[in-house]
Amino acid sequence: MSTTSFPLAPTELEWKLPPRGRIAMFALIAAEAAIFTIFVVAYLFYIGKSLSGPMPSEVLSPPFLYTVCLLSSSLTIHFAARSLRVGNVRSFGAWWLSTISLGAIFLYGTASEWHRLIYKDGLTITTNLFGTTYYSLVGLHGFHVVVGLLAMTTVMVFTIVGAMKQEHAERIDVLSLYWHFVDGVWIVVFTIVYVIGR
Amino acid sequence: MRSRGSNNWRFVSRQIFVWLCCAAAAFADQAPAWSPTNIFAPASTPAKSIFGLSLFVLAVTGVVFLVVFTLLLYSVVKFRKRRNDDGREPPQVYGSNQVELAWTIIPILIVVALFMATARVIASVQKDPRLDNAIEVVAIGHQFWWEYRYPGLGVVTANELHVPVSDDNQPSPTFIKLLSADTDHSFWVPRLAGKTDLIPNHPNSMWIDPHEAGVYLGQCAQYCGTQHAKMLLRVYVQQRGDFDRWIQEQRQPATVSSAASQGQRIFETTACINCHTVEGTVASGRFGPDLTHLMSRDTIAAGAATNTPENLRQWILNPDAIKPGSLMPAMQLSDQDLNALTAYLETLR
Amino acid sequence: MSTESIAWPSASAESRSFVDTLHEWVTTVDHKRLGILYIIYALVFLLIGGIEAAIIRIQLIRPHNNFVSPQVFNRLFTMHGTTMIFFVVMPVLFGFANYLIPLMIGARDMAFPRLNAFSFWMTAFGGLLLYFSLVGANGLYGAGNAPDVGWFAYAPLTSRTFSVGHSTDFWTLALLVSGFGSIGTAINIVATILCMRCQGMTLAKMPLFAWLNLVMAGLVILAVSPLTAAQIMLLVDRYLGGHFFDTQAGGSAVFWMHFFWIFGHPEVYVLVLPAFAFASEIIPVFSRKPIFGYPVMVGATVAIGFISMSVWAHHMFTVGMGANVNTFFVISTMAIAVPTGIKIFNWLATIWGGKIEFKTPMLFCIAFLFQFLIAGLTGVMMSAAPFDWQLGSSYFVVAHFHYVIVGGILFTLFGAFYYWFPKMSGRMYSETLGKLHFWLFLIGFHLTFDFMHIPGLLGMPRRIYTYEPGRGWDTWNFIVTIGVFFQAAAIVVFLGNLIWSYFRGKAAGNDPWDAWTLEWSTNSPPPAYNFYTIPSVQSRRPLWDLKHPDDPDWKYE
Numbered sequence A: 001m002s003t004t005s006f007p008l009a010p011t012e013l014e015w016k017l018p019p020r021g022r023i024a025m026f027a028l029i030a031a032e033a034a035i036f037t038i039f040v041v042a043y044l045f046y047i048g049k050s051l052s053g054p055m056p057s058e059v060l061s062p063p064f065l066y067t068v069c070l071l072s073s074s075l076t077i078h079f080a081a082r083s084l085r086v087g088n089v090r091s092f093g094a095w096w097l098s099t100i101s102l103g104a105i106f107l108y109g110t111a112s113e114w115h116r117l118i119y120k121d122g123l124t125i126t127t128n129l130f131g132t133t134y135y136s137l138v139g140l141h142g143f144h145v146v147v148g149l150l151a152m153t154t155v156m157v158f159t160i161v162g163a164m165k166q167e168h169a170e171r172i173d174v175l176s177l178y179w180h181f182v183d184g185v186w187i188v189v190f191t192i193v194y195v196i197g198r
Numbered sequence B: 001m002r003s004r005g006s007n008n009w010r011f012v013s014r015q016i017f018v019w020l021c022c023a024a025a026a027f028a029d030q031a032p033a034w035s036p037t038n039i040f041a042p043a044s045t046p047a048k049s050i051f052g053l054s055l056f057v058l059a060v061t062g063v064v065f066l067v068v069f070t071l072l073l074y075s076v077v078k079f080r081k082r083r084n085d086d087g088r089e090p091p092q093v094y095g096s097n098q099v100e101l102a103w104t105i106i107p108i109l110i111v112v113a114l115f116m117a118t119a120r121v122i123a124s125v126q127k128d129p130r131l132d133n134a135i136e137v138v139a140i141g142h143q144f145w146w147e148y149r150y151p152g153l154g155v156v157t158a159n160e161l162h163v164p165v166s167d168d169n170q171p172s173p174t175f176i177k178l179l180s181a182d183t184d185h186s187f188w189v190p191r192l193a194g195k196t197d198l199i200p201n202h203p204n205s206m207w208i209d210p211h212e213a214g215v216y217l218g219q220c221a222q223y224c225g226t227q228h229a230k231m232l233l234r235v236y237v238q239q240r241g242d243f244d245r246w247i248q249e250q251r252q253p254a255t256v257s258s259a260a261s262q263g264q265r266i267f268e269t270t271a272c273i274n275c276h277t278v279e280g281t282v283a284s285g286r287f288g289p290d291l292t293h294l295m296s297r298d299t300i301a302a303g304a305a306t307n308t309p310e311n312l313r314q315w316i317l318n319p320d321a322i323k324p325g326s327l328m329p330a331m332q333l334s335d336q337d338l339n340a341l342t343a344y345l346e347t348l349r
Numbered sequence C: 001m002s003t004e005s006i007a008w009p010s011a012s013a014e015s016r017s018f019v020d021t022l023h024e025w026v027t028t029v030d031h032k033r034l035g036i037l038y039i040i041y042a043l044v045f046l047l048i049g050g051i052e053a054a055i056i057r058i059q060l061i062r063p064h065n066n067f068v069s070p071q072v073f074n075r076l077f078t079m080h081g082t083t084m085i086f087f088v089v090m091p092v093l094f095g096f097a098n099y100l101i102p103l104m105i106g107a108r109d110m111a112f113p114r115l116n117a118f119s120f121w122m123t124a125f126g127g128l129l130l131y132f133s134l135v136g137a138n139g140l141y142g143a144g145n146a147p148d149v150g151w152f153a154y155a156p157l158t159s160r161t162f163s164v165g166h167s168t169d170f171w172t173l174a175l176l177v178s179g180f181g182s183i184g185t186a187i188n189i190v191a192t193i194l195c196m197r198c199q200g201m202t203l204a205k206m207p208l209f210a211w212l213n214l215v216m217a218g219l220v221i222l223a224v225s226p227l228t229a230a231q232i233m234l235l236v237d238r239y240l241g242g243h244f245f246d247t248q249a250g251g252s253a254v255f256w257m258h259f260f261w262i263f264g265h266p267e268v269y270v271l272v273l274p275a276f277a278f279a280s281e282i283i284p285v286f287s288r289k290p291i292f293g294y295p296v297m298v299g300a301t302v303a304i305g306f307i308s309m310s311v312w313a314h315h316m317f318t319v320g321m322g323a324n325v326n327t328f329f330v331i332s333t334m335a336i337a338v339p340t341g342i343k344i345f346n347w348l349a350t351i352w353g354g355k356i357e358f359k360t361p362m363l364f365c366i367a368f369l370f371q372f373l374i375a376g377l378t379g380v381m382m383s384a385a386p387f388d389w390q391l392g393s394s395y396f397v398v399a400h401f402h403y404v405i406v407g408g409i410l411f412t413l414f415g416a417f418y419y420w421f422p423k424m425s426g427r428m429y430s431e432t433l434g435k436l437h438f439w440l441f442l443i444g445f446h447l448t449f450d451f452m453h454i455p456g457l458l459g460m461p462r463r464i465y466t467y468e469p470g471r472g473w474d475t476w477n478f479i480v481t482i483g484v485f486f487q488a489a490a491i492v493v494f495l496g497n498l499i500w501s502y503f504r505g506k507a508a509g510n511d512p513w514d515a516w517t518l519e520w521s522t523n524s525p526p527p528a529y530n531f532y533t534i535p536s537v538q539s540r541r542p543l544w545d546l547k548h549p550d551d552p553d554w555k556y557e
């Protein structure tokens, strides 16, 4: 029989599916979360197992200021996304720029901490288990911050040349999901490294 | 009616059980003949507990297999499309909650039964019933040989483990602490116990209590590098008297007769002493097997060759010919030196 | 044939130069082409991996054989295992998923076509990277070595101390790179299935194929990521001098085992779920009945997905975990038998009361049912931890997993090849050659893998390049090796059939099997945009509804 008498008559019911960008970002976040989980578990397991110094309590101090910066960038990106959704591109640009700046400040914080650890305290990734796990975990997070910053800078360039429109709000939402995730991970990393691990 | 039904069932199940036990016993008698490493020929309590469990698991999975296999076969044959088919589609059945429930619950019950039996055996084998008269051995895995130390008895040897027989009226189990000097290995002598891995920085332990004297074979069961295949295990189970005598001999330092001193000088001036120990001489390396009582062993290089003068000579000349990839380098000796050296080794009784 | 008159963009018959065609294939973002690229890529690696297996078996045909050196043997099984898992079964399953999912859910492409192409090329380069080690990695034994650490690469054998040179780095990087590809594809599959279904296709009306692949993709996302993390750690250890798995510096070798198997166990369900998906499409069509207990099948799949995340340490019963940990992993592992059993029983019930047509795809699926039953039961034996203390790392394990992977996955996969070949190529395959392939492979499979259990029970460990005579293993190993030649012959017939039919097969038409899912409603091969108009469905078997307007499915579901 001929089956190509397709299509079937469309039914009248309304047909709505979730947006694919968001779903894909959630899936990506799930994968990233799994990666971070492994590193976090390794960090927790090796706390106190280093055979030689320096130990975390001797060299780490919680970077409160930078943490506040990173976490508040979650707020600014939220406002940015909201501005774009209502079509206010100028305000979007302002919020977006402040998000990038806050992220960059955080990154500077990590960089200066590493610089101090390496040159003053002599802790490198090869020194001991603490060094290995610390640089890997914080480095992995830092890498995600860098990726986020690169993506946001691209958006910033588009905004400056005037290519950013209200219709891109959905994509900005997806990107901001990623950024929220990076911030959320930092809360975990902070707790593990600077609170429990010390 | 109901109670009679369950009595019948109990009768049948007891019959099956008795029958299985007889079969198992008969089987266990025959089993060693099939293979010296047959897991169904246990000769020590841990292996026996596992054997018991394995019979139960095999019986249960066997029944599941028979039932499902029969059903599958039946439906495949019965519901094939016949030659005289009328071309109509068969009745379209979408499912049935009752059946689904049935084939969820029955497997759950089976799983629970399997689990309970398993949990019991885990507990019984993994508990540590330390006795005062237990022998303690430290087994250290090396690429690709075994080091054995008897801390209480002051004996160090390699590749051939000696333990006493443990019988019911005089139990003397052996506790083996498992360490590794390099990569992962696994201690597996199927007739004595299940395998346990030797992992660096992760001490393990196991125990055996062999009921009969004899040599039990096995081999390293965790991939550990090039010569994983020739990291063989030999366990010599001896009567108590024989075992004590063996210990006495192993405690002696090496006896050096003057005839061999030529070979001894070569041994002590070549790199040999960096890797090998001969008690009572300057040789105290720990990278290779202890050679103090080399001649008391039936094999060399973890069972790769029998311990004959020719093999020994061949081994020192070129270990790769016997065990390619072993970590002992070829020593580049002249024929004459080699003969003297071999002669010296021959004296290490 | 109403679609005949429409000119499809890619259907233009003018002949193009080879370079153009090549360019088109390399730059394609079409899910069907990418699917076919995946499949061909996997077939090539199947040959390579199979030849490696054949060499392994020839070496083991008798004790103290000298066909290959121990070093080469160790590389062979490492490459065989890695190739087969990561560069044969994963890509071929992704290939079928790519090709079929959009067609089955009535979509024009995957959710992210370019991500799709990117993922394919990542996977492809992963495989090339692995084999580049043959020329690029100067390891311990002269220049150019393949990795030799085994497919689960236990620490500390992978450390710089024990694995000199770069062969292990090629292994790590290959898996890292192809892992990114896999995660990308998995994200794509999830987004496609959740966001691209045609009108009326609620989650409860998707073909089971889509459901199983959805769960598979979820597992990839959650399982391959830990592997990626572990590989990063290994790289940190090897290149930056870290100590994650460095036992000299207090690191733990057992940690790697956990990380690997947290990936490794879900991975085997990643491999088997698509096989279940093939069976769930093929068995109903050739029994002429809908799948029995659709909602229960979905539930069982999801249950398998969840439970499989909590059973990994059953690969580590001999590692010396405490009695309590062992006990936990015994019960969680055994629990998987329940949802898997439900699946077996539902397939059985699908056949029950049907009219089975023994076409080649169905033959493979029926063999799968029997073989998977046995394979699962040997799995249950090993899940009884004390029994595993005897069986683990022996040839019994090797037999178990080849029984699942070859007897289960490869069989359904061959079934899938025959079943969808008419759709992909527009031609019918040769039924005679198909049956010949089936019987040859069946004989070869049973010769090899049935008898492989026995040396395991007689104490033969795996990964040994040779063995001692007098252990009662000789005869069994001989038979096992003989079986491989039947398998190889079968695979030659299979490839011959594909090639011959592609050029000479008779036209298949749109719907040669009188089947029920949407892919059979479009042309064979489907046009670039899949459907002229996007279909809309009312039940799980839209084409049944169409063919039986008097008795449609949606009345009953």
Ligand code: HEA
Binding pocket: B061, B064, B068, B106, B107, B108, B110, B111, C268, C269, C271, C272, C314, C315, C316, C317, C333, C334, C336, C337, C338, C340, C341, C342, C344, C372, C373, C374, C375, C376, C377, C378, C379, C380, C382, C383, C384, C388, C391, C392, C393, C397, C400, C401, C404, C405, C409
């Ligand atoms: C696709 C692949 C696949 C699949 C589906 C499975 C399925 C299962 N596997 Fe297997 N397995 C592997 C691939 C697979 N395995 C691989 C590759 C390895 C080795 C890796 C390596 O070391 O290199 C391995 C190793 C492996 C081990 C470790 C052995 C060792 O190294 O010591 C164990 C131990 O528990 C195990 C168990 C199981 C169980 C319980 C199942 C269950 O899912 C099976 C469930 C199915 C059934 C039980 C049959 C149908 C059910 C019924 C008819 C219901 C009634 C039955 C009962 C109630 C019992 N497998």
Ligand code: HEA
Binding pocket: C046, C047, C049, C050, C051, C053, C054, C056, C057, C077, C078, C080, C081, C082, C084, C085, C088, C089, C150, C151, C152, C398, C402, C405, C406, C410, C448, C462, C463, C464, C465, C484, C487, C488, C489, C491, C492
């Ligand atoms: C998808 C997974 C998969 C598949 C399909 C196979 C298929 C096969 N495997 Fe393998 N195997 C693994 C996954 C797989 N294997 C894994 C994961 C391991 C563990 C590795 C490790 O321990 O690290 C393993 C290990 C393994 C071992 C154990 C090695 C050891 O421990 O020492 C053996 C031994 O017999 C073996 C055999 C086979 C055989 C005979 C086949 C056969 O089915 C293959 C049949 C195919 C062919 C024979 C190819 C046909 C080729 C042609 C027709 C070519 C002709 C053409 C030309 C010459 C141009 N495999």
Ligand code: CUA
Binding pocket: B141, B142, B144, B184, B185, B186, B220, B221, B222, B223, B224, B225, B227, B228, B229, B231
């Ligand atoms: Cu030691 Cu394998």
Ligand SMILES: [Cu+2]
Binding pocket: C264, C265, C268, C312, C314, C315
């Ligand atoms: Cu598993």
